[in-house]
Amino acid sequence: MTFDPESLGQSKADLAETLKTLRKRAGRTQVWLAKRCSMSQTKVSNIESAKLTPSLVDVDLILRALGAPPELVSQVAALTRIANTEWQDVWSQRRTGLEKKQNELAGFERSSSDLRYFLPSMVTGLLATPEYVRASLAHVPGDHSRAVAKKLERQAVLHDSSKRFTFILTEQAVRWPFLAALPMAMQVDRLASVSLLPNVRLGIIPLAGHMPVCPLNTFTVYDTRIATVETTTGAMVFRDRRDVSTYLDEFATFEGYALFGEPARERLSEWADWFRS
Numbered sequence: 001m002t003f004d005p006e007s008l009g010q011s012k013a014d015l016a017e018t019l020k021t022l023r024k025r026a027g028r029t030q031v032w033l034a035k036r037c038s039m040s041q042t043k044v045s046n047i048e049s050a051k052l053t054p055s056l057v058d059v060d061l062i063l064r065a066l067g068a069p070p071e072l073v074s075q076v077a078a079l080t081r082i083a084n085t086e087w088q089d090v091w092s093q094r095r096t097g098l099e100k101k102q103n104e105l106a107g108f109e110r111s112s113s114d115l116r117y118f119l120p121s122m123v124t125g126l127l128a129t130p131e132y133v134r135a136s137l138a139h140v141p142g143d144h145s146r147a148v149a150k151k152l153e154r155q156a157v158l159h160d161s162s163k164r165f166t167f168i169l170t171e172q173a174v175r176w177p178f179l180a181a182l183p184m185a186m187q188v189d190r191l192a193s194v195s196l197l198p199n200v201r202l203g204i205i206p207l208a209g210h211m212p213v214c215p216l217n218t219f220t221v222y223d224t225r226i227a228t229v230e231t232t233t234g235a236m237v238f239r240d241r242r243d244v245s246t247y248l249d250e251f252a253t254f255e256g257y258a259l260f261g262e263p264a265r266e267r268l269s270e271w272a273d274w275f276r277s
Contacts, residue, residue, distance in 0.1 A: 011082040016050035018076060019062055023048070026066045036065040053083050056240060086237040093234075094140060098147035102154065109157045112222040116251050119169045120215035122176060125151040126158060127167060127202075129190050131183045158197060166201045167194075168251070168258050170215065174204060175271055185275035192268040195261075203258030204267055211257055221247050 023033055030048070034041040039058070046052035047062075054062070059080045063073050093101050102125075109115065117124055125133055133151045137144045158165060174191065177184060195202035205211075218230040227238045227247040238244055259267060 011079055012053055013050050015054070015059075015076070015079050015083045016048050018079065019054075019059070020048040022063070022066050022068060022072075028066065033062065033065055037061040053239070054080065055084070056080050056242075081240045081242070084239040085243070086239075087234060088237065089234040094142075098137065098140070098144055099150045102147055102150035106150070106154050106157075108220075108222050108226060108228075109154065109163075112225070113162060114164050114223050115166070116221045116248075117165070117167045118215070118219050118251055118254060119167065119173045120218060121170075122173050122178060122218075123169065123187060123191070124167070124218075124220075126155055126165075127191055127194055129183070129187050131179060132187050135179055158194065158200060161199055164199050164201075166203070166251075166255070168203045168205065168254050170205045171207045171271075174268070175274075181275045185272045188268050188272040188275065192265045192272070195265060195268075201260055202264060203255065203260045204264050205254060205258050206267060213253055213257075215254065219247050219250075221251060224248065 023030070030041050030044045033039075034044045037044075037058070039061075043052065044062075047054045047058065056077060059076060060073075063076060068076070088101075105125075117126075122136070123132060125136070128136065128151070130148070130152060133148050137147060157163065169191070174188060175184075179187065191202060194200055219227060221227045221244060224241075224244055225239065227244045229236045229238070229247070238247070258264075
């Protein structure tokens with residue numbers, strides 16, 4: 001399926017109106033539909049007013065209850081998948097303030113218990129030193145002191161024992177000379193330090209051996225609910241179960257090639273010493 005970024009926001013309203021129209025054409029009330037789908041009437045109302053984006057399971061239940069023909073089911077399912085996808089372009093983020101994006105990420109982290117990060121090109125903010133964080137925003141015009149502070153503040157979530165974190169970084173992500181040599185050594189040391197936290201698994205994928213898969217994007221999966229995928233010009237937020245499952249499967253594939261624990265820390269120590277030398 002092709003996603004048109006400009007249509008993603010409108011698709012939620014289109015889906016709501018489509019489901020509302022189908023119910024009315026069938027001559028059914030919200031109360032009747034809610035009972036047939038084991039939902040509350042409030043949920044049906046929120047779906048039809050676009051206050052709540054339904055999942056594919058919700059929509060399938062509604063369409064079955066209303067006796068929708070197969071060709072219509074396929075069309076509405078495609079619309080549902082688009083409605084469960086959000087495009088966030090970097091220019092909008094800069095206009096509204098980068099700290100707003102940090103607040104959104106903090107919200108994802110607070111509401112999740114199992115978080116997975118795949119990092120093929122650079123270190124994520126949760127693992128970054130202050131100097132690395134500042135450098136990651138240096139190319140963006142303006143004063144980003146609040147965004148930097150929020151990024152560093154978010155790192156406290158790593159000490160929440162109710163959450164589990166798995167980070168997978170490629171060798172390129174760890175060793176890319178984003179900073180001068182000594183600060184880079186300190187950044188690599190921080191990775192090793194974070195890997196010692198009891199609720200953190202930090203894996204690295206060395207550029208060695210045969211690996212018949214190729215990473216395309218940085219992505220994060222929050223539980224089994226949300227996957228965020230970063231690109232140069234923005235980020236996609238997927239909530240459709242099939243999309244999230246695809247990224248979970250991809251993560252599991254790369255996890256199989258990663259070094260964890262002492263083997264990972266030994267390799268990180270070698271790379272830190274290389275920067276120091």
